[in-house]
Amino acid sequence: MSFSQRLKEDFTTTTIVLIAIAIVINMTVGQVVSMLKLPIFLDSIGTVLVGLLAGPIAGGLTGLLTNLIWGMITSPVAAAFSPVALAIGVAAGLCARYGLFKTWWLAIIAGVIITFFNAVVAVPIRLYMFGGITGSGADFMTSYMLALGKDLFGSVVVTVFTSNLIDKVATALIAWAIVKALPERTTDRMPQAKYVVSAA
Amino acid sequence: MTIRIKNISFSYPDGSRALHNLSLTIETGECVAITGHNGSGKTTLVKHLNGLLKPDNGDVLVNDSNTKACKTGQLARQVALLFQNPDDQICKQTVRDEIAFGPKNLGFEKDKINLLVEVSLALFDLVQYKNHNPHDLGYSERKRTAMASIVAMDSPVLIFDEPTAGLDHLEIELLLKVFEKLQRENKTIIVISHDVDFIAENMDRTITLANGEKIFDGPVRNLFQDDSLLARCGLLAPQMVQLSKSCKLPSAALSPQEFISLVQD
Amino acid sequence: MLFIDRPGWLHKLHPFTKLVLLLLSAALAYLTGLSIGSLSLLLAACLLLIISGGIFSVSAKMVIRIFLPLILFMVPIHGLLNPANTTEIFSFHGIVFYREGLFFALKTLMQLGVVISASLAFVFTTHPADLITAVSHASGSISIGYLLGFPLLLLESMRERVVTIQNAQRARGLEIDGNIFRRFTSLGPLLFPLLIGSIVGIEQRSIALEVRGFKIHGPKTSLRLVPDSLLQKLSRRLMLTLAVILPMLHFFR
Numbered sequence: 001m002s003f004s005q006r007l008k009e010d011f012t013t014t015t016i017v018l019i020a021i022a023i024v025i026n027m028t029v030g031q032v033v034s035m036l037k038l039p040i041f042l043d044s045i046g047t048v049l050v051g052l053l054a055g056p057i058a059g060g061l062t063g064l065l066t067n068l069i070w071g072m073i074t075s076p077v078a079a080a081f082s083p084v085a086l087a088i089g090v091a092a093g094l095c096a097r098y099g100l101f102k103t104w105w106l107a108i109i110a111g112v113i114i115t116f117f118n119a120v121v122a123v124p125i126r127l128y129m130f131g132g133i134t135g136s137g138a139d140f141m142t143s144y145m146l147a148l149g150k151d152l153f154g155s156v157v158v159t160v161f162t163s164n165l166i167d168k169v170a171t172a173l174i175a176w177a178i179v180k181a182l183p184e185r186t187t188d189r190m191p192q193a194k195y196v197v198s199a200a
Numbered sequence: 201m202t203i204r205i206k207n208i209s210f211s212y213p214d215g216s217r218a219l220h221n222l223s224l225t226i227e228t229g230e231c232v233a234i235t236g237h238n239g240s241g242k243t244t245l246v247k248h249l250n251g252l253l254k255p256d257n258g259d260v261l262v263n264d265s266n267t268k269a270c271k272t273g274q275l276a277r278q279v280a281l282l283f284q285n286p287d288d289q290i291c292k293q294t295v296r297d298e299i300a301f302g303p304k305n306l307g308f309e310k311d312k313i314n315l316l317v318e319v320s321l322a323l324f325d326l327v328q329y330k331n332h333n334p335h336d337l338g339y340s341e342r343k344r345t346a347m348a349s350i351v352a353m354d355s356p357v358l359i360f361d362e363p364t365a366g367l368d369h370l371e372i373e374l375l376l377k378v379f380e381k382l383q384r385e386n387k388t389i390i391v392i393s394h395d396v397d398f399i400a401e402n403m404d405r406t407i408t409l410a411n412g413e414k415i416f417d418g419p420v421r422n423l424f425q426d427d428s429l430l431a432r433c434g435l436l437a438p439q440m441v442q443l444s445k446s447c448k449l450p451s452a453a454l455s456p457q458e459f460i461s462l463v464q465d
Numbered sequence: 466m467l468f469i470d471r472p473g474w475l476h477k478l479h480p481f482t483k484l485v486l487l488l489l490s491a492a493l494a495y496l497t498g499l500s501i502g503s504l505s506l507l508l509a510a511c512l513l514l515i516i517s518g519g520i521f522s523v524s525a526k527m528v529i530r531i532f533l534p535l536i537l538f539m540v541p542i543h544g545l546l547n548p549a550n551t552t553e554i555f556s557f558h559g560i561v562f563y564r565e566g567l568f569f570a571l572k573t574l575m576q577l578g579v580v581i582s583a584s585l586a587f588v589f590t591t592h593p594a595d596l597i598t599a600v601s602h603a604s605g606s607i608s609i610g611y612l613l614g615f616p617l618l619l620l621e622s623m624r625e626r627v628v629t630i631q632n633a634q635r636a637r638g639l640e641i642d643g644n645i646f647r648r649f650t651s652l653g654p655l656l657f658p659l660l661i662g663s664i665v666g667i668e669q670r671s672i673a674l675e676v677r678g679f680k681i682h683g684p685k686t687s688l689r690l691v692p693d694s695l696l697q698k699l700s701r702r703l704m705l706t707l708a709v710i711l712p713m714l715h716f717f718r
Contacts, residue, residue, distance in 0.1 A: 021619070031627045033652075077581070133542055
């Protein structure tokens with residue numbers, strides 16, 4: 001099967017609606033998190049969910065489109081990080097395909113792997129486009145590492161990894177719990193959910 | 201458990217006026233309907249009773265304590281409120297856990313929680329589903345699960361927003377039986393509803409809102425016999441009332457039984 | 466939505482023309498090794514674009530919002546701590562600022578300035594619906610238009626749903642304040658109804674789309690027309706070519 005044929009196969013109407021809904025989920029969970037004043041973002045929960053339910057390509061597309069739409073409606077800076085969101089979705093989909101979302105503790109490992117993918121894409125953008133600084137609280141971490149004598153690259157790597165680790169592990173755990181809680185008639189229609197729920 | 205509302209007004213942050221200079225008192229053990237057209241302020245009003253909203257002016261006193269000084273979490277012990285859509289609240293993976301959610305939040309002892317959950321399961325005919333995932337069940341079961349989760353909180357005042365929406369007549373009868381039981385326990389029941397037939401047949405007192413103001417508060421019969429009042433509220437008379445009028449009966453019947461006895465007279 | 470409905474010449478351009486312009490300015494700013502002097506010229510050109518497009522005041526507000534925190538962090542962090550720092554410029558109560566770091570900060574800020582002002586020239590003058598129409602038209606696929614448009618339509622009702630769920634759970638005694646552990650445990654009851662409810666509802670929505678002929682292949686008609694012109698098509702080609710060739714010239718020189 002050619003790549004474009006695979007795409008058509010994978011992208012049923014259900015998958016397309018799932019992606020659209022997940023984009024809105026990404027954009028609204030921030031509201032819940034700030035309501036509870038929690039130190040995490042969870043803004044890629046929809047992306048990770050699509051990765052688990054519909055595979056890496058759909059997951060990546062969800063992340064990419066979320067940040068592009070954010071860029072259109074809030075601030076163009078979000079669009080600059082759309083490749084990062086894409087990487088998160090792809091990573092989540094791959095982790096699910098290789099059975100890393102079967103139990104809660106595997107989901108924690110998947111969260112760490114997603115953090116790694118996130119860093120691989122986010123570090124170059126932060127470093128080369130923004131000179132390592134994005135004007136947020138995470139910059140304190142970067143300056144601390146610089147003050148310790150690390151080079152700019154090392155400081156940005158440490159900052160990106162630590163500021164995302166808790167968030168991505170929490171995201172992976174919640175996504176795992178959601179997929180487990182979905183009724184069978186819904187997961188049956190999702191092309192990739194079997195990799196997650198079959199262990200149950 | 202008396203609820204006193206004194207001259208409250210409320211506007212949403214976008215400036216739209218939702219309630220205006222509204223006062224009423226609901227005594228222990230009453231069974232009250234709140235009705236009115238869409239956007240008349242019904243849901244806004246009941247959100248004031250458990251502190252989800254605080255009035256801009258005026259006071260809401262639940263059991264003599266002002267809601268301005270209380271958190272919703274504490275007020276839930278006094279006033280339980282069920283929202284329209286069960287899917288806005290279902291967050292647990294079994295019907296049983298979902299019903300236990302409220303009592304657990306209120307910090308009841310384990311034995312008491314178990315007892316309340318079992319009683320509510322039985323009341324709403326959900327015993328056979330207690331270990332099912334609510335999302336695997338149909339709308340009616342989910343709605344009943346949501347209602348059971350509110351009843352299990354054992355609060356002296358229970359508010360139901362559109363409880364009959366999406367239920368068939370057997371399920372409505374079940375709900376009425378639950379209401380009867382709650383009334384025997386001297387609990388206050390407040391029902392928000394558009395369903396004029398349901399109100400006419402089952403409620404004593406009705407409070408009617410239009411554009412955020414109270415325009416009627418009294419026996420159901422007085423409201424439904426007054427055409428000009430109904431028009432002001434944007435409501436249609438119940439079927440039995442309309443039927444009694446077209447049959448030129450001496451008074452309006454509120455239920456089929458009443459209609460039959462009037463015709464026989 | 467950032468779009469400003471105040472017709473100017475930028476508003477009349479095809480969305481793709483503005484996107485390619487954005488691409489070209491990003492390529493120039495980052496990939497052609499421009500000096501500070503040339504960067505200022507490029508920045509001035511962007512400024513001219515924004516002023517002539519009639520979006521200066523909104524853009525200025527946005528630029529301040531984005532750049533104020535960036536400058537506040539960028540200048541001291543690089544000025545004081547950049548590993549390449551060797552040449553002192555001035556010291557203030559024993560805090561020493563260095564030339565290399567400040568220079569690096571200035572250059573980065575200018576590069577960002579180019580990209581962000583070109584982005585603003587796009588987002589303030591392009592209605593999302595026009596972009597969606599243009600993308601659907603060019604890709605011949607209605608799905609991509611749906612993916613871009615549907616989230617915008619649904620956003621408001623989903624935000625309201627977040628508030629309703631919060632109300633419903635608080636009415637059942639859920640505390641949303643308290644210590645951090647408690648607040649973390651409140652996350653489930655607030656997120657699960659939102660996420661599970663929306664995912665379960667997908668089946669219904671996809672059926673609704675399919676019965677309305679969503680997956681039928683072939684040309685679709687659109688109510689919205691996005692005007693394009695030969696001049697714009699040609700200038701897009703030219704700008705794309707420049708965006709590829711100029712960086713390559715720089716790298717192989």
